[in-house]
Amino acid sequence: MLQLPEIYAENIQRWLPELLSFSLTTLKIAFVSFLLAVVIGVFFAVCRTSNNYLLRSFAITYIEIARGLPIVVLLYIVYFVPPQLFPELNWRWFSDFTGAVIGLALHGGAILAEVFRSGIEALHKGQREAALTLGMTPAQSMTYIILPQATRIVLPPVANYAIGLLKDTSLCSLIGVNELMNDAKSIAFADYQPMAVFVLVAAIYFAMSYPLSLAVRTMEWRLNISR
C-alpha cells in the first residue's frame, strides 16, 4: 500500500521548489492569455453588436468556431498550422509559450466576447435614455450609468473564466510548453512516484484556484446583496 506521508517527507524538498518555479510559468501564461483574451473579447463583442452585417458575421463565425473547437485542437492548430501554411515567413519568434498564449487567448476571447455581449445587452435601453433625459452626455451616461452596471454583470463570469483559464494552462503541456503539468510528468516518471507527484501537483493547482474561487463567490454575494 502507498505510504504518502513518508514519500513526501523523503522527496518534498527536491520536488516542491522545482514545481513551484514552474507554477510561476503557469501563472505567467494565464496572466498574459487573460489580458489578451479580454482585448480580443471586447473587440469581438463590439463587432458582434455592431450594425454592420459583415462585422457581425465575422464575429459570429469566429466565436462559434473558437468555442466549438476543443482547446487542445485549437492549441495544436495555432502552434502547427501557421508555420506550415506560410513557410516563407520568419517563425523563430514563435515559441511554444507564444503559441500557447495565443491559442488560449483566442479561445478565451470567444468566451469573453459572449460574456461582454450579454453584459451590454442586459442593460435596458431605458437606462441610457433615462441618463440622457437627465441631461447627461452620452459619455457621462456610459461612465456613470452603463459601465458600472455592465461591469457588475460581467465581473463574475469573467472571474470564473479566469479560474478555468488557470486550469486550462495544464493543456499547454500537450504542445510541449514547460509549465507545471509538464514538469509534474517528468518528475513523476523519473522518480517512479506518479501518485504522490500528481496529487501534489493537484494540490498546487487547487491552491492557485481556490482563493480566486472564494473571491468570486464573495463578489457574487456582494453584488447580489446590493440588488
Added chain:
Amino acid sequence: MNKETSGRPLLRITDLHKSFGGLEVLAGISMDVARGEKVTIIGPSGSGKTTLLRCINYLEKPTSGHIYIEGNLIGEKKVNGRIIHLSDRELAKERQEIGFVFQRFNLFPHLTALGNVAIAPQKVLALRREEAEQRARQMLEKVGLSHKINEYPERLSGGQQQRVAIARVLAMQPKLMLFDEATSALDPELIGEVLRVMRQLAEEGRTMVIVTHEIQFAGEVSDRVIFMDQGRIVEEGKPRDVLLKPKEPRTREFLKHIQER
C-alpha cells in the same frame, strides 16, 4: 352559527412564542378553537397573524409554547419525559390533517388542475390513481371548476387558481383548515368567487381559522373574531362585539383605518 360543543377543543394553542433572530413576532399566543368553529384573525401587517398560522402546521417551528390538535401534541413528542421536535416523516403525517391555503396559491405549474388536486391523495394517502382522480373531480366540482379540470394553472385566473388550491386541500379531508389571506393577492372582481367557496365550507360545519382583511366577510362567517397586534391577542369575541363595538383603542384604530380604504 353552528358550534358543536364536544368538550375538548379541536385546536389548542398554549403560550406560543416565535422569534426570528432577535425579533419576536409572536409574544405569547394562547387560544382554543372548537370543532366546527370558525375563527377569523384580523390585524395590521406585521402583527404575526401569518406566522401564527404557519406555526400551526409547523411550516415555522415555534420558539416556545405548544400546539394540540384533538388533544395530541403537534410538531413535537414526549420521549422519556423530554419534548423533542418531530422528524419530517412524522410531521408530514400530522400535516395530512391540517389544510393550508396560501395567499399566493402555490399551485404546481407542471400539473393540470386535476393533477394538482389528485397528487396528494395519490402519493400521500396512497389511493389508486382512479380513486384519487375521482376524488379530485368531486372536489373540483364542489368549488365550481369541473370545466377546467384539464387546464394548467397558467391558463386559470387568480380566483380559479385559488379555488383549485382549496379543492386540493379538501381532497385530503383535513380536520382543520387554515386560510392565510386567501384573497389578498386577487383582483377585486375575483375575490367574490373565492369567498363564496369559503362561505360554503363554513356552512358545512368545517373548523376554519381564517386570516383576512375582508372585514365584512369575517363578520358574516365567523363564530369568533380575534384582533392581533404586535404578536399578541389584543381583543377577541363575537364578531358583532369586536367589529362593531370594539373595547380596545387599538382595535378601534385598526378598524377605522380599514374602513377608510
Added chain:
Amino acid sequence: MGFWRILDERGWYFLTTLLGGWPETLTVAIGALIFALIFGLVVALLRISRWRILRFPAILYTEVFRGTPALVQLFVIYFGLPDIGFEPSPFQAAIVGLGLNGAAYLSEVYRAGIESIHRGQLEAALSLGMTPARALQYIILPQAIRTMLPPITNFAIVLLKDTSIVFVVGVVEVMALARNLVTETLQSAAVYLIAGALYLCVTLPMARLAARLERQRQAWQ
C-alpha cells in the same frame, strides 16, 4: 502552395483515418456523461441535505474536482492508482476521470436548478402532507429538470470536447490518431485542421440546439 496540394491528395485519407477514432471518442463521451449525470445528482442531493455529515464530503468533493485540471485528475487515476493496487484500463480511466470531473460541475447545475424552484412550491407540498423526499420527487425535480436542460446540454458539448485530452491515458480516439498521423506524415497543418473540422461538425449543431433550448426556456418563464 504545398499545403493545398497535400490537402487535395491526402486529405481524404487523413479524414477517414481520423473518423476511425470517433467510436472511441463517443464511447468516452457518452460513458462519462451517464456517469456524471447520475453521480452529479447524488452529490447534489447530499449537498442540499440537512445533515452536515452528508453535506461536508459533497462540498469537499465538488471544490477539489472543480479546483483542479481534468488533465491532472486523469493522470492521478491512470498513472497514480496502480500505486495503490487499482489498474484501470485507458477507457475506464477516461470515463471515470471525465465523469468525476463532470459530476462535480453538474452537481452545481442540479443544485441551482432545485433551488430556483420557488419556496412556495415546497411549502405547498409539505402542507399537503408530503415528506421532503416526496416533495422533491413529485414537485420540485420535475419542475427543476426543465430549467436544467440547457446547462446540461451545454455540458454534454463540453464533455465531447474534453475527450480530446484522453489520449494521454492511452485511449485511441480522434486526437490520438491525429498525433500518430502527424508523426507518420509530418503534415501537422492538414491533419489538425481536418481534426478541428471534424469536431466542429458535431459541436456546432449541438450548440445551435442548446441555444434553441435556452430560448425556449426563457420563453417558458
